[in-house]
Amino acid sequence: MKKFFSVADVDNLDTIVREALELKANPHVNDTLGRNKTLGLVFLNPSLRTRLSTQKAATNLGMTVMVMNMDKDGWALETQDGVVMDGTTVEHIREAAAVMGEYCDVLGLRSFPSLKDKEADYNEDLFNKFIKFCGVPVVSLESATRHPLQSLTDLITITEYKKTIKPKVVLAWAPHVKALPQAVPNSFAEWMCKAQSENLLEFTIAQPAGYELSEDFTKGATITSSLEEALTNADFVYVKNWSSYNEYGEVYPVRENWMMDNAKLKITNDAKVMHCLPVRRDLELSSEILNGPNSLVVKEAGNRVWAAQVVLKRILENLN
Amino acid sequence: MKKFFSVADVDNLDTIVREALELKANPHVNDTLGRNKTLGLVFLNPSLRTRLSTQKAATNLGMTVMVMNMDKDGWALETQDGVVMDGTTVEHIREAAAVMGEYCDVLGLRSFPSLKDKEADYNEDLFNKFIKFCGVPVVSLESATRHPLQSLTDLITITEYKKTIKPKVVLAWAPHVKALPQAVPNSFAEWMCKAQSENLLEFTIAQPAGYELSEDFTKGATITSSLEEALTNADFVYVKNWSSYNEYGEVYPVRENWMMDNAKLKITNDAKVMHCLPVRRDLELSSEILNGPNSLVVKEAGNRVWAAQVVLKRILENLN
Amino acid sequence: MKKFFSVADVDNLDTIVREALELKANPHVNDTLGRNKTLGLVFLNPSLRTRLSTQKAATNLGMTVMVMNMDKDGWALETQDGVVMDGTTVEHIREAAAVMGEYCDVLGLRSFPSLKDKEADYNEDLFNKFIKFCGVPVVSLESATRHPLQSLTDLITITEYKKTIKPKVVLAWAPHVKALPQAVPNSFAEWMCKAQSENLLEFTIAQPAGYELSEDFTKGATITSSLEEALTNADFVYVKNWSSYNEYGEVYPVRENWMMDNAKLKITNDAKVMHCLPVRRDLELSSEILNGPNSLVVKEAGNRVWAAQVVLKRILENLN
Numbered sequence: 001m002k003k004f005f006s007v008a009d010v011d012n013l014d015t016i017v018r019e020a021l022e023l024k025a026n027p028h029v030n031d032t033l034g035r036n037k038t039l040g041l042v043f044l045n046p047s048l049r050t051r052l053s054t055q056k057a058a059t060n061l062g063m064t065v066m067v068m069n070m071d072k073d074g075w076a077l078e079t080q081d082g083v084v085m086d087g088t089t090v091e092h093i094r095e096a097a098a099v100m101g102e103y104c105d106v107l108g109l110r111s112f113p114s115l116k117d118k119e120a121d122y123n124e125d126l127f128n129k130f131i132k133f134c135g136v137p138v139v140s141l142e143s144a145t146r147h148p149l150q151s152l153t154d155l156i157t158i159t160e161y162k163k164t165i166k167p168k169v170v171l172a173w174a175p176h177v178k179a180l181p182q183a184v185p186n187s188f189a190e191w192m193c194k195a196q197s198e199n200l201l202e203f204t205i206a207q208p209a210g211y212e213l214s215e216d217f218t219k220g221a222t223i224t225s226s227l228e229e230a231l232t233n234a235d236f237v238y239v240k241n242w243s244s245y246n247e248y249g250e251v252y253p254v255r256e257n258w259m260m261d262n263a264k265l266k267i268t269n270d271a272k273v274m275h276c277l278p279v280r281r282d283l284e285l286s287s288e289i290l291n292g293p294n295s296l297v298v299k300e301a302g303n304r305v306w307a308a309q310v311v312l313k314r315i316l317e318n319l320n
Numbered sequence: 321m322k323k324f325f326s327v328a329d330v331d332n333l334d335t336i337v338r339e340a341l342e343l344k345a346n347p348h349v350n351d352t353l354g355r356n357k358t359l360g361l362v363f364l365n366p367s368l369r370t371r372l373s374t375q376k377a378a379t380n381l382g383m384t385v386m387v388m389n390m391d392k393d394g395w396a397l398e399t400q401d402g403v404v405m406d407g408t409t410v411e412h413i414r415e416a417a418a419v420m421g422e423y424c425d426v427l428g429l430r431s432f433p434s435l436k437d438k439e440a441d442y443n444e445d446l447f448n449k450f451i452k453f454c455g456v457p458v459v460s461l462e463s464a465t466r467h468p469l470q471s472l473t474d475l476i477t478i479t480e481y482k483k484t485i486k487p488k489v490v491l492a493w494a495p496h497v498k499a500l501p502q503a504v505p506n507s508f509a510e511w512m513c514k515a516q517s518e519n520l521l522e523f524t525i526a527q528p529a530g531y532e533l534s535e536d537f538t539k540g541a542t543i544t545s546s547l548e549e550a551l552t553n554a555d556f557v558y559v560k561n562w563s564s565y566n567e568y569g570e571v572y573p574v575r576e577n578w579m580m581d582n583a584k585l586k587i588t589n590d591a592k593v594m595h596c597l598p599v600r601r602d603l604e605l606s607s608e609i610l611n612g613p614n615s616l617v618v619k620e621a622g623n624r625v626w627a628a629q630v631v632l633k634r635i636l637e638n639l640n
Numbered sequence: 641m642k643k644f645f646s647v648a649d650v651d652n653l654d655t656i657v658r659e660a661l662e663l664k665a666n667p668h669v670n671d672t673l674g675r676n677k678t679l680g681l682v683f684l685n686p687s688l689r690t691r692l693s694t695q696k697a698a699t700n701l702g703m704t705v706m707v708m709n710m711d712k713d714g715w716a717l718e719t720q721d722g723v724v725m726d727g728t729t730v731e732h733i734r735e736a737a738a739v740m741g742e743y744c745d746v747l748g749l750r751s752f753p754s755l756k757d758k759e760a761d762y763n764e765d766l767f768n769k770f771i772k773f774c775g776v777p778v779v780s781l782e783s784a785t786r787h788p789l790q791s792l793t794d795l796i797t798i799t800e801y802k803k804t805i806k807p808k809v810v811l812a813w814a815p816h817v818k819a820l821p822q823a824v825p826n827s828f829a830e831w832m833c834k835a836q837s838e839n840l841l842e843f844t845i846a847q848p849a850g851y852e853l854s855e856d857f858t859k860g861a862t863i864t865s866s867l868e869e870a871l872t873n874a875d876f877v878y879v880k881n882w883s884s885y886n887e888y889g890e891v892y893p894v895r896e897n898w899m900m901d902n903a904k905l906k907i908t909n910d911a912k913v914m915h916c917l918p919v920r921r922d923l924e925l926s927s928e929i930l931n932g933p934n935s936l937v938v939k940e941a942g943n944r945v946w947a948a949q950v951v952l953k954r955i956l957e958n959l960n
Binding site for chain 2: 027028031048049052053055056059060099177276278279280281282283287289291297298299302305
Binding site: 036038040057064066068075078081082083084085086087090092093094095096100101102103104 | 656661667668671689692693695696699700817860917918919920922923927930931937938939941945
């Protein structure tokens with residue numbers, strides 16, 4: 001593996017999930033693979049789970065980790081060429097990325113979307129330039145449009161807890177107080193669509209009218225605006241809020257109750273409930289579910305380590 | 321040891337102090353005990369000495385350390401159940417603690433009191449919930465009412481420098497410009513009271529009227545509002561400011577001079593002078609003392625490593 | 641080596657540069673030298689390249705690194721004696737430095753100048769007190785008047801890329817939008833002057849009238865206010881902005897074009913172009929140069945590791 005940015009960077013999902021679960025069973029079996037290799041984690045936006053789980057995964061592989069929290073440093077990067085830098089940007093991404101590539105063997109990068117300019121966000125300009133100029137393998141720690149370590153984690157978790165060969169997996173929109181990116185649901189959708197094409201599961205998306213995701217991520221999925229229809233016979237419900245893609249970054253009022261709760265759980269096939277966290281209790285997802293036996297959210301967060309570890313392992317194996 | 325929150329978590333003070341001093345003599349003798357174990361240090365309030373000394377102690381034991389500075393991240397935790405999270409809190413302590421427990425084998429937590437709500441501070445709600453929900457051993461890096469790593473450090477330092485079998489130890493209130501928590505003096509008092517009950521020392525507290533500490537921490541101590549009386553024949557003077565417990569968080573004007581200086585030192589038995597740092601020079605404690613041979617403050621800060629190391633060692637020995 | 645603060649801490653430049661280049665060829669050959677030794681990096685001002693490269697160098701030597709970002713902590717240090725600390729400073733440098741010396745075997749410190757008070761900046765009061773009170777070897781990570789790890793890096797880079805035995809090296813002032821310290825050019829000048837005295841190169845400084853550096857750093861250099869004269873036959877051009885030393889911290893308007901670009905490059909002997917980064921593109925230095933084969937800026941930044949590593953190696957060899 002030379003980079004990890006989207007599901008397209010993985011040949012076979014079943015294979016990588018099995019490899020991740022083997023690492024979970026034996027976390028320290030490759031603890032010299034990363035000897036004398038440095039992982040740099042660059043956060044242009046804040047992180048908790050991603051930083052901790054990736055740091056732990058790298059340590060399990062024997063790597064050294066250096067963290068750069070650039071969100072608080074007022075480190076405004078210039079990404080455009082041909083600009084006279086006499087304003088607020090203090091460094092060009094050409095130099096910034098290249099220098100990090102001098103110090104690190106592998107780089108991780110997190111960068112959120114603006115939610116203002118759809119085209120700029122969805123062409124992933126910053127991420128693509130960082131990959132181009134740093135000269136070393138890059139792992140996405142969440143970009144404007146995708147969060148692949150989360151999606152791989154989710155597939156690992158579904159594989160661990162499934163009771164049927166081909167479970168029904170539902171991505172269900174939920175309310176929130178803020179306008180959130182589409183990165184997590186986009187990414188979940190493209191991973192589940194590929195998993196469906198590998199016959200690993202059946203995938204349905206439910207969202208209110210106006211909250212349709214970009215078709216680039218949902219091809220192959222069953223899509224409905226009826227939550228009840230989607231939840232019927234569901235084995236896994238992935239709860240997540242996102243803002244509108246079509247009216248980019250907008251938040252429409254939704255009159256119906258889309259919060260996942262025990263009443264809705266009864267429609268399902270005793271479904272396991274997932275969420276990428278942090279979750280707003282009793283707004284996105286009820287406390288009764290989160291405190292009960294159907295919730296996987298904590299174990300799912302724990303699995304972030306094995307997603308990161310299998311990705312770093314494959315990248316290390318491909319270094320020189 | 322399964323947690324380290326108060327003096328109640330230690331059976332015998334003399335034994336743990338001796339073990340700490342053995343580690344000071346041989347810091348690296350257990351350097352594989354923490355192999356493949358991760359310590360997470362969660363700071364809801366800032367830290368310098370505590371972070372550095374605990375990080376060093378963990379490294380001496382071969383542990384991996386991950387630091388989470390949550391005070392700057394605007395990471396507002398919800399601690400109450402049954403709240404619809406449509407406001408400013410972004411994550412519930414149930415999920416936040418449980419997820420950290422997924423990534424770490426041992427957790428350290430620092431959380432200061434509000435100094436507004438006595439009951440909420442003194443029932444240690446946040447700390448107790450964190451311990452309950454994270455599912456792994458927790459070390460207090462200072463809570464609303466206690467700072468046990470500091471107090472163990474202080475007892476180690478007294479043991480190292482005592483010239484008599486049963487020295488007279490005095491906790492002496494001192495002036496400050498801000499309202500400070502009672503955590504350090506509370507904790508020092510409960511450790512010294514227990515040490516007194518083990519016949520290791522004699523313990524006296526001196527504070528101006530209005531600054532009495534909670535009796536839950538001072539049972540067994542000699543308490544006086546006469547600094548002169550307390551300092552007479554003292555072998556160790558522990559200088560510290562705190563705000564009022566009774567009129568919670570208030571700062572009363574004090575007309576008499578309670579700053580520790582050379583004139584007051586003359587009343588003592590050539591006492592060693594201690595302070596947990598940071599110290600306001602010539603407000604709490606005179607420069608002449610701090611620059612002179614009676615001050616232990618720097619060596620005391622250095623001993624923070626051995627307090628942390630003996631606690632982590634005992635917790636590691638008890639894992640699995 | 642007992643400290644690394646200026647060029648005066650190095651006996652022979654040619655020897656240290658050769659040793660650094662040997663480490664570059666074999667980075668891990670001394671990876672047990674720093675075993676059980678702790679490096680503390682104290683940043684009173686922000687850092688990217690310096691932190692990453694020094695962290696990597698220390699890790700290559702087997703040291704443990706602890707980073708203290710004090711710039712964001714509102715940790716205001718008192719540096720004067722005899723002050724009653726009832727104001728905004730929360731800790732005296734006597735205690736702060738001494739405590740860090742308790743936890744660390746070697747300390748690095750970064751502290752920028754005020755650019756307001758020339759005397760206070762140029763007597764390096766904070767740095768000298770830190771060195772005095774911490775009690776362990778100190779490495780400058782940039783002080784008010786010098787940036788020696790950068791200058792050593794620059795000499796390593798010149799040595800690597802020189803095509804003649806005694807290349808002509810030019811320090812060329814360039815425009816900027818902010819008032820910048822003289823630390824980098826001061827330091828570069830004192831290192832190049834010493835290198836010239838060792839017959840390693842010829843050194844010229846070019847700056848507009850009003851931007852002369854302090855003579856304490858430039859003795860032996862050829863100094864001119866004609867950029868064209870300086871660039872003629874130059875083998876290396878080191879581009880850098882700085883504010884006025886004489887009218888301390890002032891920024892005079894400069895009418896002529898001092899930005900380094902391809903037209904000016906033609907005057908040189910196909911010179912290699914250097915800059916300590918971050919660089920303002922098309923203000924200090926043209927994009928065409930930065931994107932082209934004459935730019936060394938990225939490789940130069942990469943060499944920061946070997947400068948830090950040779951310095952830490954020499955300090956470790958001298959411990960105990």
